[in-house]
Amino acid sequence: MTQTTALPAGGAARPAGREAPRRSRTVRRGWQAWLFAGPSLAIILVFIAFPIVQSFWFSLHDWKIGATEQKWLGLANYERLFGDPLFWNAFRVTLVFAVVSVVLQLVLGYAAASALQREGLLTRMVRSVFFFPTIVALATIGLVWRFLLDPSIGLVAGITTSFGLPAIGWLQDPALALPTVIFVSVWKNVGFTMVILLAGLKGVPAHLYEAARLDGARGLQLTRYVTLPSIRPTLLFTTMILTINSFQVFDLVYVMTKGGPLFSTDTLVTMMFREGFENFDFGYASAIAWVLFAVIMVLSAIQLRVFRYDDVD
């Protein structure tokens, strides 16, 4: 990426005589590139870009599907949103979900990846076991866990009660519901994080470790000064993907709790779904979508900045 942005800057500094043929070639090549990109671009424009822009337009109205005239509200939907305690609740729940699950997934994923780095039949089998939940659909996982955790007929309650312990309503108690959903989310996704970080770890050249050892680095020092800096691009990618996914969490929560009990697992997306598809308040739901969009944009920018801070390339 740095290379491509550097090229035009370098080109501009050159004498005018050599610049002209260069530009025409760039333009011609650009035209062909657009041709190749055209079909995908058209799909993105029609199915992604246009709806995104349109949803902003919705958010400025009291939008009723199919109505001939839509009532203009300006920013009233946003004002209502910022005064809505349910929005702030959903914002808090989403934030807690994202921070806790991203941190846990990174830490556990890294731990699993470094423990299972060595090649061998056993490590491969364990890796597969860790990865297995990742390939199952979230909705399926949610349903299975909901059954397992049911306080009356679930396996977990069956085990605890056979030891004389009380059956716990994991998804019925507002204090436990969010931690439980986070646990299931981490359980499902930690294999994905592990595989990505494993690829990163495998890419660290062995000579870096040798050199560090020669310089006297030991144990955690190797991790701190060799491993982590070397896999920074992988960490950036993983963190961003996990963060974005966590902020958009929907299917798991919808299947396990529908945002309940008492809104204790109500995330921004479940709230958006409720406002849009249960209350048919599409303007308000679109406003939620745009706030979420803004939050994710800002967070991604911060993450890019943090991870690139002392990048030298």
Added chain:
Amino acid sequence: MRKITTAAAAGIIAAVALSGCSATAPESDGPVELTMLAGFTGGDRAAYEGLVDTFNTTHDDIHVTLEIQPWDSIAQTLPAAWATGQGPDIAAPNFDPNVVANYLETNSLLALDNLGSGDGQIDADVLFPAAVDAFTVDGSLYAVPANVATLQLYYNKALFEAAGIAEPPATVEEFQQDAVKLTADGVYGLSLAERETIQMWPILQWLEGGDIVDATSCSVLDTPEGIESLTVWTDLVKQGIAPVGLTGAESDSLFSAGQAAMQLNGPWAAAGYKDAGIDLGVAPVPTGVDGDVTLGSTVPLAASAKTAHPAEAKEFLAWWTGKEAQKQFALASGFPPVRTDLADDPELSADPVVAAFAAALPSARLYLPGVPEATKVDSEGYVPLIGEITRGADVASAAAKASATINGLTGCK
């Protein structure tokens, strides 16, 4: 270059738009094809399919294709489809009768003006009155009841016997005493759901003389009667007669596992409980302080305002609510008929399940009928209130908070 891209994008948008709009069916000599969409995925599904089959075999000029999808999917796709003139000719848009108002906001529903007692006419005078009220807006009828159900008291005969109780409770006092008596050894007296189902709590409140909103859609939860009705049941729940925080599905599985002795539920649940091996009894909801009462529910069945075959759609709805169809449906499903003039039919009164649920129809009340923003009153007012008080919140202050929320939503001054 930008022009080319824009032109290409515009061309593709146009192509997509055109292909989406090319659904007009060519005229032919065969029967008129109607499509119907509904969310009857439960044990009663076969009864609806049987009804459509009967219609098709008795009508040469109209053929109806019934498509069953989960209610969630219908709720997500139908509003947009109908508002833009696409989608099925006929649909049960939701299990909640209050959505009729939402669809009317987008002028999506066909007014049913073929009223009367003749052939091909909808006899609104003999249909379940609360449903007709709920589906009539500004004097026009916009839907017929696809079904009508009442909640009854399901009880586990084996657990009753084990607790030494011979008969199901007949009054609210007996109901409460039995619930306490039946609670023991990991068995709950009552399986009670707080969300994601047809509400059970309004019945408990009505039995004790309380209510949710009055005729002007103002909350009466924080009146002395409202608070008293909530307190009585909350105290019993805190004593342990019912588990806290269950969804409808969890409440059902508790009862099918034989871990709860009683439950308030509709006719759709009976088959599943029998399959689960429960020694099942169905009794009327015990008499409350103000007499007999139970919760009724009705699924609206409506036609699209933009259907290409309005006359045939109306004819189908008239047939659906007719005597023959309703008799067939009641016998196949255990639901009471949507008509009130079949009460004395010998075949129907011989069926104990149909008879039990039909007997409760006159005392059945709908949940939040005609209340503005009813879905939000439920999800943001009533459900959180029940959740809070059963988890230990002070009833009076929680009821006051819920009242403020509800009044804000309904526009009550």
